[in-house]
Amino acid sequence: MNLKRLAVLGLVIPLITACGSTPSTGDSGAAPAKGSGQIIVGLITKTETNPFFVKMKEGAQAKATELGVKLLTGAGAKDGDNEGQVTAMENMINAGAKGIMITPSDTKAIVPSIQKARAAGVVVIALDTATDPQSASDALFATDNFAAGTLIGQWSAKAMAGKTPVIATLDLAPGITVGAQRHNGFLQGMGLVSGIVATSTDLATSKEVVCAQDTHGDQTEGQTAMENCLSKNSNINLVYTINEPAAFGAYTALKNAGKEKNVTIVSVDGGCQGVQGVVDGKIAATSQQYPLKMASMGVEAIVKYAKDGTKPTGYTDTGVTLITDKAQASVTSKDSTFGLANCWGTK
């Protein structure tokens, strides 16, 4: 028995060495592919499932097919899974990717890995979410989340004219830049706070905000959060939500409490289901962003780098549009018909 186990061990060791020690064919595995046919582009999203990232992947794939390049995709196991993104990035570098687009799950934690990728000659573009510091990536293609928040804030200020706002904010999670930017933009747009640094990760507050809860952008958590807020203060008449799933959760809670008619819900994202929520009157206004465009611009930039060595740099605003069927004076917006035609699309 012992001898047999040893014999099996004897099998294992050569196997590991067989896998490990074979000399690499041609170029060294760590460096990107040199002149080997097809250009490889990587896309790493926070998760595989969130419709926002599904759309992003569609945009990247369509552009990759159009330009005749190969797209590799990867994602974390869940939102916040930094190591999963690191692993995907390492594998893409080994696969010979010329450039990698990433929506960082953890804006700080991903930085050392991005530095390694760039040192290996791979161009890295942050999509949707900036790294911290922003200069860690070659370029950033993203929505201005502070502006997205400001738009719904300005709209809310007009829509609530004559009423005293009693606000609940259904936020993302502590320490996440996107969540803080939308939240702070909203409050500044409403004119309740001023002089906020747009890059701050701290949530601003004002006396009108009677309840602030984290939802992780999740519908179920959004519902629970809204229920808790209502038991804290039943006079809430304006609800800011980090995204549309959270908004739908809030609507369900309000409807169960019989309050859905008197409470205004505003949100950010402009996904197809989200805009349908505007059509159905569940969401009053939402700031629409364009993930498909971010990804397709990213593929273009990487292919350009692969062909002529021009690296993308700096921040590119991929735009945001306020979608509402209750337009307010001096707040630029489009109606839900426009919103549905452009939901997360190429615009």
Next chain:
Amino acid sequence: MSSEQSAALDQRPGIVKVLLASPILGPVVALLLACIFFAVMSPRFLSGPNFSLILQQVMVVGVLAIGQTLVIITTGIDLSNGMVMALSGVLIASFASQKGLNPFLAITIGLLVAMGLGLLNGGLVTGIGLPAFIVTLGTLNIAYALTRIYTTSTITNLPSALTFLGNTFSLGGTAIANGTILMLVLYGITWFMLKYTPAGRSVYAVGDNVEAARLAGINTRRVLLGVYTIAGLTYGIAAVLQLARTGVGDPQAGQTSNLDSITAVVLGGTSLFGGRGSIVGTLLGALIVGVFRNGLQLLGVESTYQVLITGILVIAAVSVDQLTHRK
């Protein structure tokens, strides 16, 4: 009775006898087939740097799975390991980079905290006789909450002593991470301990039949306390590896590591019913997951399919274990 059993044994098909005799044959074959498949499909798979990368990618879960194997051999299960690792990692990173403590002192504190939580698990399992599943579900939540209470933001600028294990040295032109060597050494030590020391053998004895082990004069409580504490130590070491690998102290680390480590243990042929298992198998199990993840990524296959394949492999592994040991 025993002659009946051996008669029954003799009627089993040859393949079952082979599997009974060498339980790690299954994972070896699975790993070999996966390697051959990906080598044929992708010219980049079969290279030193790529395999070194796979080892690097499995080192954290690989070391967590050492502790998990020990616990599972004693019929237990440890759901808390990823969260213990996260807590320990955040403490080490914070003490060393924010509080200016000597990095080795910081590591010692982190290891002690991890061992303390392991001892707590072991104490509750042996002292009150609670099921390991429930105890470690509790400590999972406690360690998660303590981590979030301590910090919600990522700790950066780690001193070089903490990232040393993530650095590489060159072996025949292939860059090998220091941490992978540490992982292999830990597997070597555990293999030796389990196989050739009385303490290691008593771990199997306790897992096989705790009452029989007690009657045979083994201090079963001490064995269990020892197993959970040593498991805690491996989670602390995994925390150090995790810091070195990602270069940051990440309060969100390790959230799926408990299931990942159980997957590695089960793929390696260790029985969830205790008493049987091999530490070498666990290493193979971790490598199988790593090879599929890497290989499918090189082929440009969506990561969802890697999850699908892992699920199928886990069921296959448990079925093989169940069928070959059916009495």
